[in-house]
Amino acid sequence: MPLLGPAPFSVARYLVSRTTVPKLALLTARASRTRHDGRRRMGTLPEGESPAATGELSTRExxxxxxxxxxxxxxxxxxxxxxxxxxxxxxxxxxxxxxxxxxxxxxxxxxxxxxxxxxxxxxxxxxxxxxxxxxxxxxxxxxxxxxxxxxxxxxxxxxxxxxxxxxxxxxxxxxxxxxxxxxxxxxxxxxxxxxxxxxxxxxxxxYNQTFDVPGVRQHAHFLKDVGDARKIRRRLLESFETAALPTTPDAVRRQILHFAVVGGGPTGVEFSAELHDLIYQDMARIYPELVQFAKISLFDVSPSVLSAFDARLARYALDLFARGGIDVKTSRTIQSLRAGLPGVDPGLKSGRLGYTLSIAGEPDVGVGMCIWSTGLMxxxxxxxxxxxxxxxxxxxxxxxxxxxxxxxxxxxxxxxxxxxxxxxxxxxxxxxxxxxxxxxxxxxxxxxxxxxxxxxxxxxxxxxxxxxxxxxxxxxxxxxxxxxxxxLHTTRFRFRNLGILAYLGGSKAIYEIGNKGQGIAGRAAWLVWRGAYLAKSISWRNRVLIPIYWFLNWAFGRDISRF
Amino acid sequence: MPLLGPAPFSVARYLVSRTTVPKLALLTARASRTRHDGRRRMGTLPEGESPAATGELSTRExxxxxxxxxxxxxxxxxxxxxxxxxxxxxxxxxxxxxxxxxxxxxxxxxxxxxxxxxxxxxxxxxxxxxxxxxxxxxxxxxxxxxxxxxxxxxxxxxxxxxxxxxxxxxxxxxxxxxxxxxxxxxxxxxxxxxxxxxxxxxxxxxYNQTFDVPGVRQHAHFLKDVGDARKIRRRLLESFETAALPTTPDAVRRQILHFAVVGGGPTGVEFSAELHDLIYQDMARIYPELVQFAKISLFDVSPSVLSAFDARLARYALDLFARGGIDVKTSRTIQSLRAGLPGVDPGLKSGRLGYTLSIAGEPDVGVGMCIWSTGLMxxxxxxxxxxxxxxxxxxxxxxxxxxxxxxxxxxxxxxxxxxxxxxxxxxxxxxxxxxxxxxxxxxxxxxxxxxxxxxxxxxxxxxxxxxxxxxxxxxxxxxxxxxxxxxLHTTRFRFRNLGILAYLGGSKAIYEIGNKGQGIAGRAAWLVWRGAYLAKSISWRNRVLIPIYWFLNWAFGRDISRF
The missing domain is CATH 3.50.50.100 (FAD/NAD(P)-binding domain)
Structure with missing residues (x-):
């Protein structure tokens, strides 16, 4: 077997030696397969013969x-x-x-x-x-x-x-x-x-890019896979439930209900918008006494957000966020993310559930969660x-x-x-x-x-x-x-830009059509957003379920059970 | 404050001493609350005065x-x-x-x-x-x-x-x-x-009863809360995915696709039935080469299962299970549950994902999962x-x-x-x-x-x-x-038995009506089962979602994504 590096050589050596070590004997089926594998890895097969041709037992099905x-x-x-x-x-x-x-x-x-x-x-x-x-x-x-x-x-x-x-x-x-x-x-x-x-x-x-900012890998929440989404949902609801405890001081409530989103691209913006909907459509009814403490901040290192969009559409988004109370903080460099809240006794249980965000040139900020979405590694x-x-x-x-x-x-x-x-x-x-x-x-x-x-x-x-x-x-x-x-030889790949979409909360979105700088903003763009993603959904199961959940959560509110 | 045990005394002592320890000083709001609490606990308030009357700050909202x-x-x-x-x-x-x-x-x-x-x-x-x-x-x-x-x-x-x-x-x-x-x-x-x-x-x-059988707390899966259900679903799908790997020997496949249910009450029986549906309705299509290895065994320490039901209904259930291939093993005492499969090299990764069930007087059994449902503690x-x-x-x-x-x-x-x-x-x-x-x-x-x-x-x-x-x-x-x-004084509580139901798989159930030993079995009882639980569901959200999921999973199969 041709080798790409030194490692398979040591595998071969190992397989030679283990034939003399009875304690490693496996089940019969397993053992015969391993011997076969071993023989191949040890290079006793003619070089260049494909492993499949010699019967790669492990993929026989x-x-x-x-x-x-x-x-x-x-x-x-x-x-x-x-x-x-x-x-x-x-x-x-x-x-x-x-x-x-x-x-x-x-x-x-x-x-x-x-x-x-x-x-x-x-x-x-x-x-x-x-x-x-x-x-x-x-x-x-x-x-x-x-x-x-x-x-x-x-x-x-x-x-x-x-x-x-x-x-x-x-x-x-x-x-x-x-x-x-x-x-x-x-x-x-x-x-x-x-x-x-x-x-x-x-x-x-x-992979997700963290720029090696200390603490981000350990403490930040990402938004790239469904397990991430589940962690975020759980943590969001946990923050509100912690704030609702009679033993949580107001100063802690104000910090653990502060949600920081780092990265002003479409992912960060859409998450901020969805979070805003959750807080002001549902949490405001379920925890009326707590909504005064809730806050969303959107950080970006560059001087603008949504730079993939036409400037007018990006400005529309910023205006909407400003009116909704989402604090957009551009030209900010995050220096670290630590466990625990600043200025709170580290012995206080509810204070231990938050994080401290350090920003260059600014005082530390206590947050209940930091969602990190700053591009690709x-x-x-x-x-x-x-x-x-x-x-x-x-x-x-x-x-x-x-x-x-x-x-x-x-x-x-x-x-x-x-x-x-x-x-x-x-x-x-x-x-x-x-x-x-x-x-x-x-x-x-x-x-x-x-x-x-x-x-x-x-x-x-x-x-x-x-x-x-x-x-x-x-x-x-x-x-x-x-x-x-x-x-494959008769044609070449060319990308056809179908436009970009971003949801902004409150049933509003922006939609930039193709490359021409044209776009629509507001409720019509939101209908395009929903229609496009529903149409692109893959299984019929999800095409049925998605509008049902949209309807149920509009009618009855989002479910806030946490498990 | 009247005391139930020695502990609050030490709290009081502690609260006295900590006023002299500055490093424990909390946020201002928190500190004043604690001092107040401390004063009350230390007994300086008149005995018998209710804590609320003296301003229990911690529950002021x-x-x-x-x-x-x-x-x-x-x-x-x-x-x-x-x-x-x-x-x-x-x-x-x-x-x-x-x-x-x-x-x-x-x-x-x-x-x-x-x-x-x-x-x-x-x-x-x-x-x-x-x-x-x-x-x-x-x-x-x-x-x-x-x-x-x-x-x-x-x-x-x-x-x-x-x-x-x-x-x-x-x-x-x-x-x-x-x-x-x-x-x-x-x-x-x-x-x-x-x-x-x-x-x-x-x-x-x-709580769930384990009778202190060694290993059960650590390795068994229970079915009492929604987090348990999620663990079971994940583990079930993981077992099939492990069995599907080209590196998994057939002897391991046969063991990790063996699912043991301990406890022949309605919970254990219904879970066996649902699992049977999953395996023969969905897994058989998704993993056709693996279904030959799958097996369900239902263990109980007593000589019969479903003892809450009339004997005829219980016999109907047993016949159905026997025909469906669910192995009902009564009069069996589980002695222990260990990690790892019996007779498999402990070094083999796929073998490490199973468990060994020890049964009194029988050889050890390798299983992919053990669901434990033997009553209440x-x-x-x-x-x-x-x-x-x-x-x-x-x-x-x-x-x-x-x-x-x-x-x-x-x-x-x-x-x-x-x-x-x-x-x-x-x-x-x-x-x-x-x-x-x-x-x-x-x-x-x-x-x-x-x-x-x-x-x-x-x-x-x-x-x-x-x-x-x-x-x-x-x-x-x-x-x-x-x-x-x-x-409260004019009447006394009396229980009115509305009957008991158990789902048996394959759209069949048993339903015992009241205390009179009357009952129905089969598809009609299954319709009662579905109708009763749909009607008893609490929120409109769930009353809408439950029949939709029943339909979607019948039409398109169950979702087997694992995250």
Whole structure:
């Protein structure tokens, strides 16, 4: 087996030695499989023979149902990966999704679920369903071997992080020896296995950016996954219930009912708006004595918010927020987020439930919760797995001009210098460049025939599209069509801007139509907002449930049970 | 302040000493409150003066809205407490619910939510809502002082146990010194306060009984609260997803897809039935290759299941289970529940996700989950708070015959010798008896004028009603009516048996009508089951949502997203 790094070597060594260690003997079925695996890993198979051809027992169920189709392995189950899996022709391709989460999140509705306007599951679609014929493996893609066309997968069924935003690499803070030992243990415990692909689509998305501001990873709430939304809902209601206790002093009430939102993009703005609706439509009736203490502040490091929108629409939003009492604080730099409230006895229980936000040049602020939404951090998988390509079979690579010695020099995947994203061509194929310029003519580039990258983890060479769900799903649908028809060479991907929307609270929104700076604001834009997201919802279950929850929560108020 | 035990003395001591310790100084508002509290606790106020009259600052918001009404403090928010709070006349009484959970659980639908037939919130009603005018304090009742008519409350807003079944007393395993120190710390940190009542209704319910079988508390899943249902749903889906991994050997699949239900009462039977529906209606389509490994076993220590039902109905249920493949194993004693599967290498990750069930006289069984539902354990609050009454004002007690020296002898609350429940008379007033027989004539009894007990934590003297939601809510409604009308003396509580229902899976149920041994079984009984619980549902929100979820999950299958 060709190797991407030193780790699999140690696995091989380990597997040799363990055959002599009886206490590690597994169940019969398991043991025979491991021996087989071991033999392959130890390199006794002829090099270049594909693991599938020699009977990769660990994926035998997938292999049995392949039926001469090509296998498309999709890494990721977000807007890009999930849309692709649903559109690919299952008669032509065996589609296998590898993702650490077992569902797709309809992100535009997450903020609504975080305040209870919608139930969590209305923003979620299970990858496995009666209708979806894609196979699914719940796991992390850990490494890619371009030579044998396999992905090393680490299972993630019981991963405690599933459902919540990712802010740090899994291997962060661990040295090479620790990582190596972990890898060996994971192979031995059946947590890792190899999955062969014919075509690979990298759609792993991005992590949440914290800029390493102290305390943010530990104490902030993010809004990227449905588990995050649940945590926020719980914490919001907990803050009000704490404030309602007879033992909570007013000074503490004022702080734990202060909610800070950091990041003035659409996510931060929409969450502030939804929170405002919750507080003034429901909490004001349920806790009439507490609403005087509630406050929302929206912080951004730049001098403006909603910069993706036309200036007039952004100004409309700011005016609306000002009238609604949402305090928009631009040009503010957050320095840290600590547990506990400022100026409150640390022994007082209700005071321990808040956080202290430090802002450059301003006094510390006590808050009940800090929602953090300041953009994207590149997925560590991109940095780790695809940084150096040791070896690839030349037929997998398409060169623009003849390169006779291409197989002899080291290459790496081309990454965007600013964002770290994978760079693809406009057919979404991943580009590779020689490691060092001296090995080749300047500017030489090639692309991988069967490896694609879509979604937030990728950019197209020379084009600036925003990192949005719209771009991700358009790329996915374009790629699925091309693969289904087999006409990848006849056309090139182009993004068609359908406009951007942001909900602003109180049944008002802004809608910018296309690229022309035209837009509408107010109730009409809100109807577009609701209509668009209802129409885009994927399952009929959710298309039925979403308007029912909109109606019920309008008629009876949002549910504030906390469990 | 009259004292029930030694602890408040130490609080007083502590409060004296802390005035000289500046580092403990709290916020101004907080400090003045504490000093006031301290003064009262230290006994400088005239004995017998009620804390409210001297300005109990910690409940000033409640006191301000009292408006000459009597305050009814209800401990608990289950069938008894919640029903009572909704029916009491709010013009006549200020109703205050004290409960560690912020919602009422509609328990008959919990098993449906645990498998995804219904969404969790359809089995939950928030205590606070736009419509419910009862005040709510999220806390544990910790102690009751009959003399000054106050309840000591410990706040529980951030209690990590909320939402899940309780299986052990909070103070278990702690010695008196530790408890005393904790009490002091809780008073100091504002976690404890006193709440005055005019009438007290004890409706704290029961805990889950584990019979101290080793490992059950740690590893079993219970089905008493909505957080339990969520854990079960998550674990069920996790078991299937683990079994679906290519690295999971068949021998492990067979064990982690084996689900053990312990307890053959209606809860255990209904959960088995719902689980059977989930597996054969949904999982069979989503994981067709795995359904061969799935198995449900229902264990009971007694020789029969569903003993509350007529023998013919119970036999119908057994026949249905036998045909559906649910293995009913009676006369089995569970000896322990351990983490890890028997006969599987403990190093194998997927093997670590299961449990080992030890059964007397049988080989160990590997299971993916053990659902434990073997009846009720008396609430430790009953044992602790009301075991000895040091002192009570004679006018609070009603004696059957003249007892001139009643105030001079120690009394305690009468408890059922078998179950440990509080014994009430048939007006639901709590009975008290002298501590030692020599102090009074044999059989002497009295009852407390303003203290009632309803629900699973209480029994009526000389009557055997089952510990069911039906009895609890009938007691609550009867008591609410009497208190609203002020005619407690003119009538006595009598339970009217409306029949019992149990769902058996596959759209079949059994329904026993009243006490006459009559009943129906099959699809008609299932329609009664659905109709009855839909009609009994409390909010309009849930009455709309429940049939919608029934329809959607029938039409599109249950949602299996896991987060």
């Amino acid at each position: 997938l292999d049995a149902t392949l039926n001469r189709r090509e296998r498309v392995v999709i890494l990721g189950s977000g807007w890009a990966g999930y849309s692709l899996s649903r559109t690919l022709d299952h008669r032509k391709y065996q589609v296998v999704i590898v993702s650490p989460r077992s569902y797709f999140v309809f992100t535009p509705l997450l903020a609504s679920t975080a305040v209870g306007t919608l139930e969590f599951r209305t923003a979620v679609e299970s990858i496995r369903s009666r209708r979806n014929r894609a196979a699914f493996i719940q796991g992390w893609a850990d490494d890619v071997d371009l030579y044998s066309k396999t992905v090393r997968v680490e299972e993630a069924v019981a991963d405690p992080r599933q459902g919540t935003a990712l802010v740090a690499a899994r291997y962060e803070g661990k040295d090479a020896a620790t990582l190596d030992a972990e890898l060996v243990a994971k192979h031995a415990s059946g947590q890792m296995f190899n999955l062969r692909y014919d075509k690979l689509v990298i759609a792993v998305g991005c 590149m997925n560590p998988f991109i940095q780790k797995a695809l940084s150096t390509i040791r070896r690839f079979p030349p037929k997998e690579v398409i060169f623009k001009s003849a390169m006779p010695h291409a197989g002899e020099i080291p290459w790496h995947i081309l990454r965007d210098p600013k964002t770290g994203s994978i760079v693809t061509n406009d057919r979404l194929r991943v580009l590779i460049v020689p490691d060092e310029a001296e090995h080749a003519e300047p500017g030489v580039k090639a692309h991988l025939r069967d490896v694609f990258a879509i979604g937030d983890c990728s950019v197209i060479e020379g084009v600036q599209y925003p990192a949005t769900a719209q771009v991700a799903s358009q790329k996915a649908l374009w790629l699925a069509k091309r693969l289904n028809r087999g006409d | 409640l006191d301000a809205t009292l408006n000459r009404r009597e305050r009814v403090v209800i401990l608990g928010s289950g069938w008894a407490g919640y029903s009572l709070s909704r029916t009491l006349d709010h013009r006549k009484y200020q109703v205050v619910i004290v409960s560690p959970r912020s919602y009422f659980v509609f328990t008959p639908l919990l098993a449906s939510t645990a498998v995804g037939t219904l969404e969790f919130r359809t089995a939950v009603e928030s205590i606070r809502s736009r419509r419910n005018r009862a005040a709510f304090i999220q806390g544990w009742a910790d102690d009751v002082d009959l003399y000054s008519k106050t309840v000591r409350v410990e706040e529980a807003v951030a209690d990590p146990r909320q939402g899940t079944a309780l299986v052990a007393a909070r103070y278990e395993g702690k010695d008196a010194a530790t408890l005393d120190a904790e009490l002091v710390a809780k008073h100091a940190s504002g976690q404890m306060f006193n709440l005055r009542y005019d009438k007290l209704v004890i409706a704290v319910g029961c 008396m609430n430790p609050f009953i044992q602790k708070a009301l075991s000895t009454i040091r002192r009570f004002p004679p006018k609070e007690v009603i004696f059957k015959s003249a007892m001139p020296h009643a105030g001079e002898i120690p009394w305690h609350i009468l408890r059922d010798p078998k179950t440990g429940s509080i014994v009430t008379n048939d007006r639901l007033r709590v009975l008290i008896v002298p501590d030692e027989a020599e102090h009074a004539e044999p059989g002497v009894k009295a009852h407390l004028r303003d203290v009632f007990a309803i629900g699973d934590c209480s029994v009526i003297e000389g009557v055997q009603y089952p510990a069911t939601a039906q009895v609890a809510s009938q007691k609550a409604l009867w008591l609410a009516k009497r208190l609203n009308r002020g005619d």
